[in-house]
Amino acid sequence: MEATLAILIGVLVAVAVWLMLSRNLVRFLLGFAMLSNAVNLAMFVAGRLTPSAPPLVQEGAEGFASAFANPLPQALVLTAIVIGFGLLAFALVLTWQAQARLGTVRTDEMRVAEPPPAREAK
Amino acid sequence: MNGWYAALAALLPLAAAATTLIAHNRPRLQTALSLGFAAALLVDSALLFAAVWRDGIVVVQASGWAAPFGITLAVDTLGAVMTLIAAITGLACLAYATAEISEEDRRAFFHPLSHVLLAGVCGAFVTGDLFNLYVWFEVLLIASFGLLVIGGSKAQTDGAVKYLALNLVATSLFLLATGLIYGLTGTLNMADLALAVPRIENVGVLNAAAMMLLAAFGMKAAVFPLFFWLPASYHTPLVSVSAVFAGLLTKVGVYALIRVVTLIFTHDPAWTNTLLLWTSGLTMLTGVLGAAAQNEWRRILSFHIVSQIGYMVMGLALGTRLGLVGAVFYLVHHIVVKANLFLIAGVARHLVGSMELKRSGGLYVAAPWLAILFFIPAFSLAGFPPLSGFWAKYIVIKAALDERGFWIAAAALVTGLLTIYSMTKIWGEAFWKPHPDGAVAATEAPRAMVAPIAALAACTVVIGLFAQPFLAVAERAAAELTEPARYITAVLGARS
Numbered sequence: 293m294e295a296t297l298a299i300l301i302g303v304l305v306a307v308a309v310w311l312m313l314s315r316n317l318v319r320f321l322l323g324f325a326m327l328s329n330a331v332n333l334a335m336f337v338a339g340r341l342t343p344s345a346p347p348l349v350q351e352g353a354e355g356f357a358s359a360f361a362n363p364l365p366q367a368l369v370l371t372a373i374v375i376g377f378g379l380l381a382f383a384l385v386l387t388w389q390a391q392a393r394l395g396t397v398r399t400d401e402m403r404v405a406e407p408p409p410a411r412e413a414k
Numbered sequence: 415m416n417g418w419y420a421a422l423a424a425l426l427p428l429a430a431a432a433t434t435l436i437a438h439n440r441p442r443l444q445t446a447l448s449l450g451f452a453a454a455l456l457v458d459s460a461l462l463f464a465a466v467w468r469d470g471i472v473v474v475q476a477s478g479w480a481a482p483f484g485i486t487l488a489v490d491t492l493g494a495v496m497t498l499i500a501a502i503t504g505l506a507c508l509a510y511a512t513a514e515i516s517e518e519d520r521r522a523f524f525h526p527l528s529h530v531l532l533a534g535v536c537g538a539f540v541t542g543d544l545f546n547l548y549v550w551f552e553v554l555l556i557a558s559f560g561l562l563v564i565g566g567s568k569a570q571t572d573g574a575v576k577y578l579a580l581n582l583v584a585t586s587l588f589l590l591a592t593g594l595i596y597g598l599t600g601t602l603n604m605a606d607l608a609l610a611v612p613r614i615e616n617v618g619v620l621n622a623a624a625m626m627l628l629a630a631f632g633m634k635a636a637v638f639p640l641f642f643w644l645p646a647s648y649h650t651p652l653v654s655v656s657a658v659f660a661g662l663l664t665k666v667g668v669y670a671l672i673r674v675v676t677l678i679f680t681h682d683p684a685w686t687n688t689l690l691l692w693t694s695g696l697t698m699l700t701g702v703l704g705a706a707a708q709n710e711w712r713r714i715l716s717f718h719i720v721s722q723i724g725y726m727v728m729g730l731a732l733g734t735r736l737g738l739v740g741a742v743f744y745l746v747h748h749i750v751v752k753a754n755l756f757l758i759a760g761v762a763r764h765l766v767g768s769m770e771l772k773r774s775g776g777l778y779v780a781a782p783w784l785a786i787l788f789f790i791p792a793f794s795l796a797g798f799p800p801l802s803g804f805w806a807k808y809i810v811i812k813a814a815l816d817e818r819g820f821w822i823a824a825a826a827l828v829t830g831l832l833t834i835y836s837m838t839k840i841w842g843e844a845f846w847k848p849h850p851d852g853a854v855a856a857t858e859a860p861r862a863m864v865a866p867i868a869a870l871a872a873c874t875v876v877i878g879l880f881a882q883p884f885l886a887v888a889e890r891a892a893a894e895l896t897e898p899a900r901y902i903t904a905v906l907g908a909r910s
Contacts, residue, residue, distance in 0.1 A: 312583070317575060324582050331590045338597025365596070368545055372589055375552045379585070382559050383578055386571070389563075393571050399579075405572040405650050 297337050304330035317387050317397040321380065328376040332369045339365025417474035419462035420487045420540050423497050424550075426455045427504075427533035434525040441520060445512055448525040452505040455532065459494070459501040466494040467887075471894070471904035473542070481542075481905050482603030488542030488905050491891035492742060496539040496669055499746055502873070503661040503753045504532045506866035510757050511654035513862035515564075519652060522564045530557035531658065538666050542905055544592055544602045547670065551588065551634070555581055558663060561655045562647060573647030580643035584633035591626035594619060605905035607678045608898050617681075624679045628689070631674070634667030637727055638696040641720045645704060648719070649712035649769075653760030656712060660719055661753030665745055668726045672741065675730060676895040683733055690731035695822050698724030698829040705836045711759035711769040711844070714836050715752070718795065721829055722748050728826065729810045732817050738892035740810035743884065747802040747877055751791040754870035758788050761859045761867065762844055771840065776849035780857045785845050787864075790871040792837040794878065797830045802877035805885070 304326050311323030344359040391397050394404060430451030437444040466472050466489055474487040489497070508528060515524050534554025541547050562574045596602055598619060599610035614620050633640040644664070648656050675686060701721025708714045726748070729741025759769055765781055766774040778785045794801035797808075807830055814823040877884050894900055 317579075320579060324586070327586050328589075331586050331593065334590055335593030335596070338593045340597075365593075368593075368596070371545075371549065375549070375556075378556055379552070379559075379582060382556065383582065386559075386563070386574055386578060389566070390571050390575055393566070393568050399575065402572045402575060405569040405576075406646055 293341050294337055297333060297341075301330045301334050301337070304333070315399050317390060317399060320399075321383050321387060324383070325376075325380055328372070328380070332372050332376070335372065336365050336369050339368075416462075416465040416469060416472045417487075419458055419465055420472050420474050420489045421476075422458045423455065423462060423489075423501075423540050424533055424537040426451055426458055427529040427536060430455075431526045431529035431533065434529060435523070438521075438523075438526075441517070444520070444525055448508055448529065449505070449512070451529065452501070452508045452532075455536070456498075456501040456505050459498040459536070462489060463494040463498045466491055467890075471901060473904050481907075482601045482606035485546050486542035486603055486605070486905055487540045488605065488901065489540050490894045490901055490904075491887060492669070492672070492895065493539045495742065495746060495887060495891060496665070497536050499749050500532065500535050500539065500662055502870075503658065503749055504528070504535075506870055507654045507658045507661075507753060507757070510657070510760070510863055510866045511652070513860035514652060514654050514760065519564050523560065524564055524652075524655075527557045527560040527564075528655075528658065530554075531561060531662075533557075535662050535666055539669060542604050544595065544604055544607065546602075547604075548588055548592055551666070551670075552585065554663065554666065555585065558659065561658075562651050564652060564655065567650070570650040573650035577643045577647040580633060580640070584630045584640075587626045587633075588630035591623045591630065594623040594626070598623070603905065604673070604677055605902040608680070608902050609906075611678055612681055620681070624674075624686075627674055627679075628671070628686075631667050631670045632693065634664065635671060635723055635727070636664045636667070636697075636720050637693050637723055638700050638720075641697070641701070641723075644720060645713060645716040648716040649710060653756060653763070657753045657756035657760075660715065660756045661749045664719055664723055665726075665749055668723060668730075668741075668745060671727065672730050672738070672895065676738070677898045677901060680898070687731050687733045690727055691819070691822055694724045694726075694728035694731050695825040696724075697721065697727060698825055702829045702832040702836070706832060706839075709771045709843075711762060711771070711840065712756065714840060715755050715759065718833065718836065719752060721833065722752070722795070724829065725807065725810050725826060728822060729813060732813050732819065732822075734813055734817060735889075735892050735896050736809065736813040736816060738895050739885070739888045740806065740813050742888040742891045743809055744806040746884065746888070747794070747806045747874070750870050750873045750877070751794050751803065754791040754867055754874070755788075755795065757863070757867050757870070758784065758791070761863050762788075764859050764863065765854055765856050766844070766849060767855050771843035773850060774844045775847040776854045778845040780849075780854035781859075783864075784859075787867050787871050788841070788845070790874050792840065794874050796833040796837050800878045802874050802881070805878065805881045809885075809888075 308323040308327035311319050339362045344361050347360040347363040434444050434448050472489045476485040534550050537550035636644040698721045701717050705714045705717035726741045726744045729737040763769045794803040797803045811823050811826050
């Protein structure tokens with residue numbers, strides 16, 4: 293299972309990097325969405341995948357009856373998903389604003405903040 | 415009680431964000447709340463610093479979960495100093511903002527976002543947990559996105575796109591590295607990591623994770639070659655926003671670098687330090703050369719942030735106690751000076767109507783008080799004695815010479831020289847040269863703008879003239895950093 297997931301993560305990262313190298317901001321964001329999913333999966337796998345019981349203590353019991361799954365990576369991934377969602381939402385709105393205000397989503401056409409040196413007036 | 419000071423450093427700004435949001439439709443009340451909470455944060459961080467100075471490292475285990483299972487807040491001298499200086503900068507910039515922002519900017523959630531940003535910054539300084547550090551980074555990041563686009567000009571949208579894109583990459587790298595480190599060690603508590611990392615057998619994965627973290631923090635700190643988002647965006651937002659960014663954001667990256675390099679990744683210092691040393695040299699030189707090519711107040715200053723970051727990383731890279739003393743002293747000096755210079759740029763625009771050097775001038779005649787206020791941080795930045803920058807540079811370069819790092823010392827000195835060039839350029843163009851339109855539009859600025867600048871300039875002068883106490887603080891911070899055993903024992907108890 294780990295090997296399958298590791299390969300999947302690798303493929304996701306490769307696709308994400310390819311997309312993020314694009315000059316088109318929308319493609320970049322699709323790439324970022326994939327990258328953050330790949331990272332979340334990596335974090336999940338890093339906590340070890342075990343076919344064991346959920347980490348819940350039975351009523352009346354003092355501790356776990358058997359081996360239990362590690363709940364921490366799930367908590368971390370959950371946090372990371374929420375954060376990634378927030379960042380992506382902002383990024384999408386910003387892209388929309390870039391299209392509305394600058395008229396482009398291509399990053400090499402965005403030269404407002406750093407205009408190229410003005411040519412000498414003839 | 416000490417623990418509460420640490421927790422409140424992150425909780426007070428969050429409470430401020432919530433209450434200023436509720437008071438959104440009452441402008442005067444919102445401003446009063448915003449400044450009140452910023453002042454409360456300053457008091458709290460001063461008390462925190464006093465507690466750390468008196469009783470040593472302050473540790474809080476959140477909800478009473480023993481380390482390393484719960485979230486630990488751990489504040490050593492470095493963390494306390496950074497929190498204090500962040501609170502000072504935050505208050506100064508919020509006070510300045512009361513005179514700067516329009517009703518429309520205020521309606522765009524300026525105050526709540528500023529406090530969320532402060533919460534992220536202070537949270538990052540007080541936490542003792544790697545994943546928690548990631549969360550605080552995200553808190554400050556998302557707030558900084560919001561602040562960056564207040565006003566909504568074309569240039570801001572453009573700058574924000576670049577700022578966002580590179581920071582998203584850094585964020586993903588940070589998270590991935592955290593995941594890998596957790597997979598290797600089974601812990602995210604920084605003190606526990608310091609114990610677990612030397613026992614890792616799979617050094618390859620550890621090195622990969624370490625490099626990812628260095629790249630992520632390096633991107634936040636804007637070191638060469640990862641700094642391009644900074645000069646692309648820092649000259650676009652409101653002046654008070656760019657001053658907070660310039661003072662605090664990159665320094666959170668430097669702080670995180672110092673923390674992980676001195677505490678966690680101590681297994682191969684020769685390799686890490688060589689890498690950081692090259693980075694710092696190139697950062698200093700590219701930053702200062704980039705600044706020399708610019709002709710706008712804030713664009714010049716933005717490139718100088720990059721070059722100054724190089725000095726701090728250089729202090730860290732030297733790996734000696736004196737180097738760290740220099741890095742810590744530099745951090746404190748730099749935050750005050752840089753935030754102040756951005757605020758002064760804002761006043762200059764208020765008076766002459768532009769931040770383009772070509773379209774400014776005549777300030778020396780029209781506003782000699784501003785000339786004096788500019789002179790102090792500008793020449794402190796360049797390292798003129800007896801201002802604070804002189805001591806900061808002196809310590810770092812002394813540390814380099816002690817280690818026979820002649821090249822890096824030379825790079826630092828050349829950078830200092832070129833910094834003078836940029837500062838005299840601003841001086842000559844904006845202050846001495848007559849204004850192209852004949853006269854300066856205004857000679858007076860609102861008191862709320864001038865007071866924070868004067869206060870920050872006074873800090874610079876005090877640090878310069880009475881450097882010894884500040885040096886003592888930096889020495890103690892460096893001593894704690896070079897002996898991580900103290901930090902580890904404070905967090906985990908004496909069980910190791």
